[in-house]
Amino acid sequence: MGIAEESLAQHARWRGKIDTVPKMDIATRHDLAVAYTPGVAEPCRAIADDPQAVYDYTIKANTVAVVTDGSAVLGLGNIGAAAALPVMEGKCALFKAFGDVNAFPLCLDTQDTDQIIDACIKLAPVFGGINLEDISAPRCFEIEARLNDALDIPVFHDDQHGTAIVVLSALINALKLVGKEAAQVRVVMSGAGAAGIAIAKLLLSYGFTDIIMCGSRGIISSSLEGINDAQRAMLAVTNRCDMAGTLADALVGADVFVGVSAPGIVSRAMVETMASDPIVFALANPVPEIYPDEALAAGAAVVGTGRSDFPNQVNNVIAFPGIFKGALESRAERITEPMKLAAARALAELVGPDELAPDFVMPDPFDPRVAPAVAAAVRACVEASER
Numbered sequence: 001m002g003i004a005e006e007s008l009a010q011h012a013r014w015r016g017k018i019d020t021v022p023k024m025d026i027a028t029r030h031d032l033a034v035a036y037t038p039g040v041a042e043p044c045r046a047i048a049d050d051p052q053a054v055y056d057y058t059i060k061a062n063t064v065a066v067v068t069d070g071s072a073v074l075g076l077g078n079i080g081a082a083a084a085l086p087v088m089e090g091k092c093a094l095f096k097a098f099g100d101v102n103a104f105p106l107c108l109d110t111q112d113t114d115q116i117i118d119a120c121i122k123l124a125p126v127f128g129g130i131n132l133e134d135i136s137a138p139r140c141f142e143i144e145a146r147l148n149d150a151l152d153i154p155v156f157h158d159d160q161h162g163t164a165i166v167v168l169s170a171l172i173n174a175l176k177l178v179g180k181e182a183a184q185v186r187v188v189m190s191g192a193g194a195a196g197i198a199i200a201k202l203l204l205s206y207g208f209t210d211i212i213m214c215g216s217r218g219i220i221s222s223s224l225e226g227i228n229d230a231q232r233a234m235l236a237v238t239n240r241c242d243m244a245g246t247l248a249d250a251l252v253g254a255d256v257f258v259g260v261s262a263p264g265i266v267s268r269a270m271v272e273t274m275a276s277d278p279i280v281f282a283l284a285n286p287v288p289e290i291y292p293d294e295a296l297a298a299g300a301a302v303v304g305t306g307r308s309d310f311p312n313q314v315n316n317v318i319a320f321p322g323i324f325k326g327a328l329e330s331r332a333e334r335i336t337e338p339m340k341l342a343a344a345r346a347l348a349e350l351v352g353p354d355e356l357a358p359d360f361v362m363p364d365p366f367d368p369r370v371a372p373a374v375a376a377a378v379r380a381c382v383e384a385s386e387r
Contacts, residue, residue, distance in 0.1 A: 017089040018096070018104075055128070055331065063102040064324050065127040066091045067120060069111045072136035072159070072194075075285055081107035084134060091133060091158075099321025099371040101328065103131070113139050117146050124151050128328045131320065132157040137194040138230050148334050154327045156335045160198030162316035162323070165340050166362070167199050167258055167281060168206055169347035170314045173361040174256075174302040178277040185255035186210040186275075190247055190289060192220050192231050195260040204237055205337055206344070211238045212254075214247045216262070248273075255279065263287030271298035280304070281314055302358050311359035318365050319343060322374025329375060330382035339381045346377035 001009075011017075025031055033039050043057035055061040070084035088105030095103035108119055120130055132144055132155065140157050147155040156162070175182060187208055189196050192215040200211050213220040213234060220231050221244040227235075243250065247265065251257060252273045259266065259282045266289040271280060280295040282288035283306040292303040292310050304312035323343055327335060350363040350373055363370050 011086060017086075017093045054125070059102060060126060060128050062100075062328055063104065063127055064095060064129045064131050064328075065106050065120070065123060066095075066103050066131045066133055067106045067108065067116070067135075068133045069108050069116055069135055071111050071134070071139075073134045075287075078111075078136065081109045088133060091131070094317050095131075095321055095324065097321075098317060098365065099325040099375070101321060101324050111139075113142055116143055117150070120147055120155075121150055124153060127153065128331075129154045129156065129324050131324065132159075134159060135194075137197075138228050140194050141197075141230055152333045154324070154332050154335045156320070156323065156327075157194065157198075158316055158320050160194045161202075161335065161340055162320045163195045163260065163283075164198040164202035165319045165323070165344045166314050166316060166347070167283075168202050168341075168344040169318075170281065170304055170312065170362050171203070171256065171258075171279065172206075172344065172348040173351055173356055174279045174304075176356060177358060177361070178255075178279065178301050180255060180277075182207045183209050186212065186253065187256040187258060188247070188250045188254040189213045190257070190259040190265065191215075191261035191284075192227075192234070193260075196258075197230055197234055199258060199260065200234060200238055202337075202340055202344070206341060210240065212243060212250045213238050214250055214261075218246050219243055219250050257281065257289075259283055259289035261289060264289065266290040266295075268294045268298040271295050271300055274299075277301035281312075283314055302361060304361065312361050313365070314362060315365065318347060318362065318370055319374060322371035323378055325371055326375035326378025326382075330379045332378070332382050335378075336381065336385070338385075339378045342377035342381050343374045346373045349373075 024035055026035055046053045047057060066088045068084050068088055070080040071078045073079050073084045073087055085105060085107050088107055092103035092105055095101040108116055135143060144155055144157045189200055192213045196213060200213055203211060218224060220227060221239055221242050223244045248270050251270050253275050255275045256279045261284055263284050278300050279302045280300040281304040282290045285306045288305045295303045304314040306315050347363060350369055
């Protein structure tokens with residue numbers, strides 16, 4: 001039985017990957033009186049007197065809403081809210097398994113930007129944070145920005161920022177292996193949507209200076225027609241030579257390739273035109289832009305994918321549980337750029353000098369140090385900002 005068949009069979013058996021389980025026994029009248037009426041009136045009064053007490057007496061302190069409209073689900077595209085539910089349930093299970101953070105899936109039956117924002121605002125009293133998931137660009141940019149302005153809890157679009165954090169982390173370590181500095185390399189991005197733009201922004205914040213972004217119709221340049229506002233804004237800080245052409249053109253002499261785009265679009269011949277000891281992160285799922293064996297045969301020094309069946313899995317699961325864990329524990333009102341950079345550095349540091357190798361530039365997602373290390377880095381950023 002293959003993974004697809006096994007997954008379908010298991011989902012039918014599970015009938016949902018998460019449960020709502022009480023933390024206390026309700027076996028006697030006394031138990032009932034304490035957990036519910038009449039005792040429950042006391043925490044209600046306390047919260048009415050001090051709204052911040054909701055963090056002391058309810059699930060809000062450690063619970064995240066995983067919100068989607070089903071418009072950009074994995075590699076499946078716009079499949080709608082109901083079809084997105086298995087992915088959102090899985091995300092919630094990962095929050096709990098890797099970060100001990102409670103999460104609940106909210107698949108909204110609308111793709112109207114204003115309605116999604118309104119729904120999140122109305123649901124916010126229950127949650128300590130909102131994880132936006134699989135919402136198509138460019139709407140996802142507006143939704144995240146407006147929710148961050150409207151709410152006093154962190155709102156984080158994992159497809160953007162979680163991806164950016166793990167890519168930066170892997171690049172920090174890959175560059176150590178090839179003896180290159182961030183400010184001296186040229187990075188070519190394939191994918192100019194939510195993830196690609198977020199990755200480019202975080203790399204620039206870290207100290208990369210030469211980035212060329214490519215979309216489905218070629219290099220994002222002043223001469224490329226039909227680019228959206230978010231892509232146009234990126235032109236001010238990327239493609240400093242205003243190069244035009246194809247992805248193949250962009251890769252000539254490039255030190256790093258990061259793909260968050262489409263399967264099979266990079267050939268062995270294209271990798272052979274890159275600079276010496278190139279780094280290739282082909283993160284399209286389930287089929288990468290180029291398979292690792294082809295990239296390595298073409299001379300790549302370090303290769304990563306988003307898949308768990310190849311070395312160097314560059315996947316969001318390594319980042320988001322710890323990020324929210326740290327944000328919730330410190331009651332952060334938003335996820336900031338310094339937090340993202342700190343999380344990436346913390347992940348990179350978990351791979352020691354004696355472990356670092358071409359096939360091991362990222363910590364294993366099952367490494368029990370991962371979520372605590374990321375959470376500690378996030379908390380330190382919050383504490384530093386409050387001094």
